[in-house]
Amino acid sequence: xxxxxxxxxxxGGYLGGRLALAGAEVCLVARGEHxxxxxxxxxxxxxxxxxxxxxxxxxxxxxxxGPCDAVLFCVKSYDTDTAAALLxxxxxxxxxxxxxxxxxxxxxKIAARIGPRRVLGGVSFILAHIxxxxxxxxxxxxxxxxxxxxxxxxSERAERLLAEFQGAGIDSDLADDIQAVLWDKYAYxxxxxxxxxxxxxxxxxxxxxxxxxxxxxxxxxxxxxVARAEGVVLADDIVDEKTAFSEQLExxxxxxxxxxxxxxxxxxxxxLHGELTRRAARxxxxxxxSETIYSLLRPWEVALG
Numbered sequence: 290x291x292x293x294x295x296x297x298x299x300x301g302g303y304l305g306g307r308l309a310l311a312g313a314e315v316c317l318v319a320r321g322e323h324x325x326x327x328x329x330x331x332x333x334x335x336x337x338x339x340x341x342x343x344x345x346x347x348x349x350x351x352x353x354x355g356p357c358d359a360v361l362f363c364v365k366s367y368d369t370d371t372a373a374a375l376l377x378x379x380x381x382x383x384x385x386x387x388x389x390x391x392x393x394x395x396x397x398k399i400a401a402r403i404g405p406r407r408v409l410g411g412v413s414f415i416l417a418h419i420x421x422x423x424x425x426x427x428x429x430x431x432x433x434x435x436x437x438x439x440x441x442x443x444s445e446r447a448e449r450l451l452a453e454f455q456g457a458g459i460d461s462d463l464a465d466d467i468q469a470v471l472w473d474k475y476a477y478x479x480x481x482x483x484x485x486x487x488x489x490x491x492x493x494x495x496x497x498x499x500x501x502x503x504x505x506x507x508x509x510x511x512x513x514x515v516a517r518a519e520g521v522v523l524a525d526d527i528v529d530e531k532t533a534f535s536e537q538l539e540x541x542x543x544x545x546x547x548x549x550x551x552x553x554x555x556x557x558x559x560x561l562h563g564e565l566t567r568r569a570a571r572x573x574x575x576x577x578x579s580e581t582i583y584s585l586l587r588p589w590e591v592a593l594g
Contacts, residue, residue: 290453293357293379294318295372297327297347299417299545300389301363302425304434304459306334309343311457316354317347318375324349326423335420336427351378359450360386362399366560369395373402380407385446387436389413391482391545392560393468393475396439409447410467411436412474418548429539437464472521476512477531479561480505482546483582489551493540496532504578506532511576512565518572550589558583558590 290313294305297319309315309332319327327347334341348354357379364372369390376386380403387409388395400408414433420426434454438444447463454461464470484495484505495501509528516523524530549556562583569576 290358293360295362296364300413303417303427306332307457309345315345320349322422333424351375356381362388366392366557369398373399385409387411393471434461435464437467441465472516476509479512480508482544485544485547486550487585491541507578511579514574515569518574555593556590
């Protein structure tokens with residue numbers, strides 16, 4: 290398949306590198322120094338299993354890339370509208386655009402630009418970031434991607450993309466209810482991202498201290514209640530399940546929100562805790578811990594622009 294990647298940052302760059310290494314025709318939409326480095330030296334991936342470099346097509350102009358069989362949409366959530374407006378040159382009649390972003394409203398924004406039948410939703414559990422221009426650094430042991438059609442069908446395009454992922458050794462699967470998958474990760478991410486960013490401490494320290502462990506569990510529970518108010522069915526034991534999952538992570542694991550905060554980059558706070566508190570208010574669902582975390586991080590969001 291010819292796979293376009295809109296946003297060659299941590300997740301997009303890592304997946305693009307793995308797919309290209311396995312033989313897929315990968316085309317990156319990138320910009321600035323990162324783009325220049327990829328064009329000059331190739332895309333470099335650093336990971337514990339072994340570093341590698343791949344040569345891939347890369348441009349800041351989707352017209353130069355042209356129509357693709359699939360597009361992985363991996364930009365930060367605050368850039369969704371702007372990047373979605375650039376998608377048209379990458380699309381064929383049956384091209385699927387798979388959002389692998391943080392949050393639960395990106396698919397709606399993309400669909401508003403290109404139509405809902407073109408959009409797939411997905412989640413990635415991959416800790417990766419741009420270490421320097423042209424270089425993606427992946428950390429941690431959890432490397433999983435789940436995606437699916439918004440209507441729950443198992444389409445040919447989704448099956449083909451799944452085969453490409455699995456052929457590249459990427460742990461991946463299709464979901465019959467992608468909204469539940471999106472909200473399941475969202476509930477967890479709001480807790481993980483919010484607390485690691487607010488405390489500047491890794492997940493191991495947060496779970497070791499009873500008070501922050503309880504805050505972590507309450508944040509998951511709050512988000513789950515908002516999901517249920519939205520009509521999304523999540524597991525009854527989601528709080529226990531996500532706590533157990535977090536205990537299996539590397540104790541020094543943080544989050545992308547924490548990384549952006551400490552490196553002075555713009556935050557995805559609005560797509561996470563901002564969106565959660567707004568939806569909670571619409572449904573009359575109390576989310577006091579999430580509101581507090583949002584308020585604590587909001588000045589940083591303003592300062593980092």
